[in-house]
Amino acid sequence: MTFKLSKYFPILDWGRHYRGDTFVNDGIAAVIVTIMLIPQSLAYALLAGLPPQVGLYASILPLVAYAIFGTSRTLAVGPVAVISLMTAVAAGKLAAQGSPEYLAVAILLALISGIMLTVMGLFRLGFIANFLSHPVISGFITASGILIAVSQLKHILGVNASGHNILEMGQALISKLAETNMPTLAIGVISTLFLFWVRKGFKPLLMKLGLPERLAGIGTKVGPVIAVVVSILAVFSLGLADEGVKIVGDIPKGLPPLTVPEFDLGLWRSLLASSLIIAIIGFVESISVAQTLASKRRQRIDPDQELIGLGTANIAGAFSGGYPVTGGFARSAVNFDAGAETPAAGAFTAIGIALATLFLTPLLYFLPIATLAATIIVAVLSLVDIKSIKQAWAYSKSDFAAMMVTIVLTLTLGVEVGVMSGVAISIAIYLFRSSRPHFAIVGQVPDTDHFRNIERHKVQTNPRLVTVRIDESLYFANARFMEDAIYDLALDKPELEHVILMCSAVNDIDLSALESLEAINERLKTVNIKFHLSEVKGPVMDKLKRSHLLQDLTGEVFLSQIDAIRQTIGNSHGVELEYHL
Amino acid sequence: MTFKLSKYFPILDWGRHYRGDTFVNDGIAAVIVTIMLIPQSLAYALLAGLPPQVGLYASILPLVAYAIFGTSRTLAVGPVAVISLMTAVAAGKLAAQGSPEYLAVAILLALISGIMLTVMGLFRLGFIANFLSHPVISGFITASGILIAVSQLKHILGVNASGHNILEMGQALISKLAETNMPTLAIGVISTLFLFWVRKGFKPLLMKLGLPERLAGIGTKVGPVIAVVVSILAVFSLGLADEGVKIVGDIPKGLPPLTVPEFDLGLWRSLLASSLIIAIIGFVESISVAQTLASKRRQRIDPDQELIGLGTANIAGAFSGGYPVTGGFARSAVNFDAGAETPAAGAFTAIGIALATLFLTPLLYFLPIATLAATIIVAVLSLVDIKSIKQAWAYSKSDFAAMMVTIVLTLTLGVEVGVMSGVAISIAIYLFRSSRPHFAIVGQVPDTDHFRNIERHKVQTNPRLVTVRIDESLYFANARFMEDAIYDLALDKPELEHVILMCSAVNDIDLSALESLEAINERLKTVNIKFHLSEVKGPVMDKLKRSHLLQDLTGEVFLSQIDAIRQTIGNSHGVELEYHL
Known part of the structure; x- marks a missing residue:
């Protein structure tokens, strides 16, 4: 990579081609x-x-x-x-x-x-600005517009009235209404x-x-x-x-x-x-x-x-x-x-x-x-921007919530508190969601290599095996959730021999989640259930190789879910199956 | 769901079966x-x-x-x-x-x-505790142990010395060393x-x-x-x-x-x-x-x-x-x-x-x-717990960083600042990672319905079409990243007719990301490229139906990636293909 001066001085780029008609325009x-x-x-x-x-x-x-x-x-x-x-x-x-x-x-x-x-x-570091979500920006701009408009009413009335938020401003204006300067009001209106x-x-x-x-x-x-x-x-x-x-x-x-x-x-x-x-x-x-x-x-x-x-x-x-x-x-x-x-x-x-x-x-x-x-x-x-508020309401209640918090706090507590609260609430909502990830028990779509949520598709399962697909990267905030979800599924099922964690949507496993996987492995071991992983992505696998999990694992890591089925309970055809949906 | 009193008073559960030998034990x-x-x-x-x-x-x-x-x-x-x-x-x-x-x-x-x-x-609300990651807890406990041990040395020496952090304590102890009470020291040691x-x-x-x-x-x-x-x-x-x-x-x-x-x-x-x-x-x-x-x-x-x-x-x-x-x-x-x-x-x-x-x-x-x-x-x-520090270092540098920040700040700025900084840094690291998600251009594994990263697998692609798989939920912090990634791939490629965003790892699309998708759609329209989605999950699709995106989309939403290929560039066999790896 060579250093390009025009990268930092864009004027060198457009300045070189500057012509007469550009000058006129x-x-x-x-x-x-x-x-x-x-x-x-x-x-x-x-x-x-x-x-x-x-x-x-x-x-x-x-x-x-x-x-x-x-x-x-x-x-x-x-x-x-x-x-x-x-x-x-x-x-x-x-x-x-x-x-x-x-x-x-x-x-x-x-x-x-x-x-x-x-x-x-x-x-x-321009990416820092990305942490201001659209609903927060939009809510902040809307609230600022209202605040600014109200703050100018005193000049229209020709009175002295000030306040730090919309309520104080409103009160001050009303109390000064009698002092309105009529010529000023005429000009303003x-x-x-x-x-x-x-x-x-x-x-x-x-x-x-x-x-x-x-x-x-x-x-x-x-x-x-x-x-x-x-x-x-x-x-x-x-x-x-x-x-x-x-x-x-x-x-x-x-x-x-x-x-x-x-x-x-x-x-x-x-x-x-x-x-x-x-x-x-x-x-x-x-x-x-x-x-x-x-x-x-x-x-x-x-x-x-x-x-x-x-x-x-x-x-x-x-x-x-x-x-x-x-x-x-x-x-x-x-x-x-x-x-x-x-x-x-x-x-x-x-x-x-x-x-x-x-x-x-x-x-x-x-x-x-x-x-x-x-x-x-x-x-x-x-x-x-009332349209954006309506749009947020229609699309996602949590985006709407972040927007309303920003608007209300900007109006009542001021611009700085408003925008910071908006950022905090939108990050909190995101973390909360990812801390309770969507997860599904999956079964095999008959006569295919595909596996789908048993609640949304007609699929086959086998009582000796349960496959859980967690649709989120595994990290500290959802590690415990995963543990509990798997224990709920696996414990107290005497027929169960294998639990497979399908990792097709897992993009990272942090240290906390790694420890949870180890805990799950240990816990399932005590009830003689083998714990397997399937469809682990390349970068995640590279990371797991630096831990003890792969040695300690009672089960195996399978490249694909179909391999996992074949090598645990054998060819699924021929064994007793339960049908869903 | 019936209210169970014993849920809130577990004593009612075990108390009922309380027996003599339990009492003895x-x-x-x-x-x-x-x-x-x-x-x-x-x-x-x-x-x-x-x-x-x-x-x-x-x-x-x-x-x-x-x-x-x-x-x-x-x-x-x-x-x-x-x-x-x-x-x-x-x-x-x-x-x-x-x-x-x-x-x-x-x-x-x-x-x-x-x-x-x-x-x-x-x-x-017990889940709140999940936001303390293992490295942060472990680092905090380690640093607290050191702080506590050092804070007790004054009693072993029999001197008055206090401080709010490890440096102040150390200094105070050294300055008071001469005042050591010998019988106290003997008892302590x-x-x-x-x-x-x-x-x-x-x-x-x-x-x-x-x-x-x-x-x-x-x-x-x-x-x-x-x-x-x-x-x-x-x-x-x-x-x-x-x-x-x-x-x-x-x-x-x-x-x-x-x-x-x-x-x-x-x-x-x-x-x-x-x-x-x-x-x-x-x-x-x-x-x-x-x-x-x-x-x-x-x-x-x-x-x-x-x-x-x-x-x-x-x-x-x-x-x-x-x-x-x-x-x-x-x-x-x-x-x-x-x-x-x-x-x-x-x-x-x-x-x-x-x-x-x-x-x-x-x-x-x-x-x-x-x-x-x-x-x-x-x-x-x-x-x-030195072992945990080593383990974090080996497994993940970002977990190690969160741990060290917690340890150093707990020792130097105190327990409250230390643990809060640890939580903040581990959340920041998580957000930073998810703001620059892993993404891959995917191609078809020959003679199968499977699609894989062109950089890791031997796959087929076609110059008229590019498929991008983003391995993260789409939300405000990575929406801009996605826009830039797609523009980088799609613009200035005269042969390109179709861009497919493969959503198999997308568990949510928030309002900010929705607006980015609309912007991508508009932008690609100006250069006559159709924008499609494939493998959109059920809950995400339910959400998109409440937006304008599906009406405005220049392309289509395909249930599976293979359908997307077949219906955009026709059966991929018979057209000119590029091979990777």
């Missing part, structure tokens, strides 16, 4: 994504409890880093809703929103999770209704006006920009800021500052758990977006290199005043639809956002917070 | 076990950091409770080494040794773990050497003197009693207590007091984790002893009822001034060898110990602590 996509990203970046910074410019900063250097190290051609990284919420939760535990410490913690979260992602990528209409009705309208479907689809993404422009003009011309409508106000002009994250060991340690969760959730969200888009163009994603791409993006963000970022679905889809061909589109978008920080921020002075909250609410409600 | 066993238990109870109370009489109290009512509720005919419950150490660790976190609070915490540990065990028994000799040389000697082997074996168990008697006489006659030899001193005379455990909610909550670990470790130790002995007499143990037996024993202990107890190996083996036939032997032993608390305690005034420490050291060194 990437450039057009970048302009469209930039326009979409500006209000989104401001809104998600608000959600994360950070000054609005931090959202813009997080949309510059991270995009450049991803363009160099990422493997997806069309993924657009930057601030996203769920990660912004998680940043707010993690930073809120250590500092007050609005304080310099809060910003420092947010930057540090980007740095630490960036380092974690990069290290995981270098050690090819009109923006929200407008944005919902843009989602549903704008595309057909644009198509009626003669735009092709793809362009019409992209057109709907500028809805937030229209809402932003109109509401700025409204606040400015009607003097609503004096009526109590909260506005964005002064945004520092200029490129992101070079920030050096804090190196306080105690602070780092207290952020490790939150950073890891942010890193993994961000990775899972990003990789699923990247893979969905890649498969549409039959491209492939390297998950381990994606870790490095996302990791360096976050590290770059940390050194330029940003906060945790990841690949977002909405913007990546726009990038894709707008015709982006290479990660260069991301780099061009970064230039667009940089220009915005240089020239555009004064224009945003009168932007009402309520409009940003409306864009968040409309964006996150699409995360709520 | 049980009585003889009880006398022998009582003699053995007195020094042991005192010693383990010392190890737990409790006054000596607490060890005696823990050997009275718990035995009666177990006699009523337990299912083992010969298990002897009472204080044991490992649980005493765990009690010391748990109580030491909340109170100072020797304080009334410390004793109260020890009593509460017995109560809470007793309640936990009983509840687990009523809900039939002589007792230790004597007890070791009793283990090895006493039985042959007794047999030479004409005793039958079984009696000689029991005779060696009175070694500690001889050591106790001789050292009491020595201390008394030589006036060694004035030379700085620490003695047991006044032990309150009389039956155990009726104690009402404290009901302080905060205290209860802080003891939950420790109690659970004590409950589970105690149960695992007890059940393995019970099962070993039961299988020798072909009796059976009901694990769930055993939980109730042990649970009520601990609750009884908590209300009579005792601390956590469980079934001990040494005493149960003596009980067995001495001829105990029913749990009544345990109740008679309780009477024996009760008599000892009434009449014997003044005689123990001059008993040197060093002698008790010697009995502990000699007892626990037999827990150190």
Whole structure:
């Protein structure tokens, strides 16, 4: 295996073939994504409890880093809703929103999770994300969407109300209802209704006006920009800021500052758990977006290199005043639809956002917070996925249980507890199932070499022999189960001479299970029953040869079940048989 | 199913047939076990950091409770080494040794773990103990034995030295070496050497003197009693207590007091984790002893009822001034060898110990602590199981790894962290393995209906078709692995028309894996490859019928692999074949 530099720098691959028409396509996509990203970046910074410019900063250097190290051609990284919420939760535990410490913690979260992602990528640990099951991810995203939407209602009402979970938030909102600022409410409600209409009705309208479907689809993404422009003009011309409508106000002009994250060991340690969760959730969200888009163009994603791409993006963000970022679905889809061909589109978008920080921020002075909250609410409600909940209910009650635990705990105990409980419960369910494996007594299908479950097929058995097939690898959690199952079958049967354990579905036997097999062998010996194994797979047999079991075994190990029958009770034809079913 | 009272009160079963000769046998066993238990109870109370009489109290009512509720005919419950150490660790976190609070915490540990065990028994949760793998248990017991032995060295030297782990203990001992009390050291070393000799040389000697082997074996168990008697006489006659030899001193005379455990909610909550670990470790130790002995007499143990037996024993202990107890190996083996036939032997032993608390305690005034420490050291060194370590190394490196993690962390970070890390690492190893399942491309064994791994067997394949057999249930942790494996095999092969996933070793497909199968189906569709399943098991098929996969599938589901071959590429004879191996 030779070391390939382009494996770690995918830019070397696509950069070599970069041509003029690719540049044009990437450039057009970048302009469209930039326009979409500006209000989104401001809104998600608000959600994360950070000054609005931090959202813009997080949309510059991270995009450049991803363009160099990422493997997806069309993924657009930057601030996203769920990660912004998680940043707010993690930073809120250590500092007050609005304080310099809060910003420092947010930057540090980007740095630490960036380092974690990069290290995981270098050690090819991307598989860790596989332990987040689909029901847990889906439940977590749904619950986060609801949490985020509810958290923004205070901005729509124009009141101060906060809480750590859905109940506290609801209570706080209700108690402050009387303080609602009417102009704010008007802006919030009109923006929200407008944005919902843009989602549903704008595309057909644009198509009626003669735009092709793809362009019409992209057109709907500028809805937030229209809402932003109109509401700025409204606040400015009607003097609503004096009526109590909260506005964005002064945004520092200029490129992101070079920030050096804090190196306080105690602070780092207290952020490790939150950073890891942010890193993994961000990775899972990003990789699923990247893979969905890649498969549409039959491209492939390297998950381990994606870790490095996302990791360096976050590290770059940390050194330029940003906060945790990841690949977002909405913007990546726009990038894709707008015709982006290479990660260069991301780099061009970064230039667009940089220009915005240089020239555009004064224009945003009168932007009402309520409009940003409306864009968040409309964006996150699409995360709520009732269909998946129904699907889980129909397919598997245990998947449904894992999903509901995740949803309920995320809503009531918060995002970190919610997602960790979801992971724990789905692993526990899996372990529980494998600890009580399916097992069957099998008999011979007449006149064939096939053996099937006596409860599902018409098969022959013989009272001198019982064959048990256990449909699971044998390991510590089910070893005792196997012992009990075999004792239940074999003891107190005076005619029985042979017990055969059919291992066709046994992919591993660990030390605990080995000791159980030895115990079974010993126990059956005391009642003069021989214990045999059949259809042991190659790798399992290799392992058993390193133990004493094969020497101590009262019976034999047979390659096939039919051999086992022939060599224990002779040709089964001619002896007394019992028929089943 | 009818409710059987004797299921929950096994005493109703054996009590009905209780006869005179059973009474004689049980009585003889009880006398022998009582003699053995007195020094042991005192010693383990010392190890737990409790006054000596607490060890005696823990050997009275718990035995009666177990006699009523337990299912083992010969298990002897009472204080044991490992649980005493765990009690010391748990109580030491909340109170100072020797304080009334410390004793109260020890009593509460017995109560809470007793309640936990009983509840687990009523809900039939005995399987939880199966998640402690053999290597973890064995490593934990070995490390505990070493920890306990080292913790007793200070009593042999007659110095004050303590520590929470093996390193701290070693350091403390070395720094106090100069303060060694010589008469104490003499008693300690002589007792230790004597007890070791009793283990090895006493039985042959007794047999030479004409005793039958079984009696000689029991005779060696009175070694500690001889050591106790001789050292009491020595201390008394030589006036060694004035030379700085620490003695047991006044032990309150009389039956155990009726104690009402404290009901302080905060205290209860802080003891939950420790109690659970004590409950589970105690149960695992007890059940393995019970099962070993039961299988020798072909009796059976009901694990769930055993939980109730042990649970009520601990609750009884908590209300009579005792601390956590469980079934001990040494005493149960003596009980067995001495001829105990029913749990009544345990109740008679309780009477024996009760008599000892009434009449014997003044005689123990001059008993040197060093002698008790010697009995502990000699007892626990037999827990150190080097053979199991070697066996794990030879059989499986991952089992060995789990064992070593448990040993090293138990020694350096303590018993609770050690055992929990062991459980976590063994579950992690299992999950990791099942997340990268063994999979094989299979081909047809010529002229048969059998299909085998192309890398291990001489089989036929066809370039228009590839069959993959995944040897594991498909679930969230390996769903992505399966996707990647199939894409690697199927994409970029222009001749390929059919991919068959052979599910003979797939016992479950969870929602995450279902979504991966749908993704594979979609992806292969884009390159005009049909995706089929074969040999899907009944329960898995039932589940798939509740999903959309079967409607969306580009290929079909075949009952057997040979059908799949015949109906996709026709009779395989007559088409171009590749041969393997």
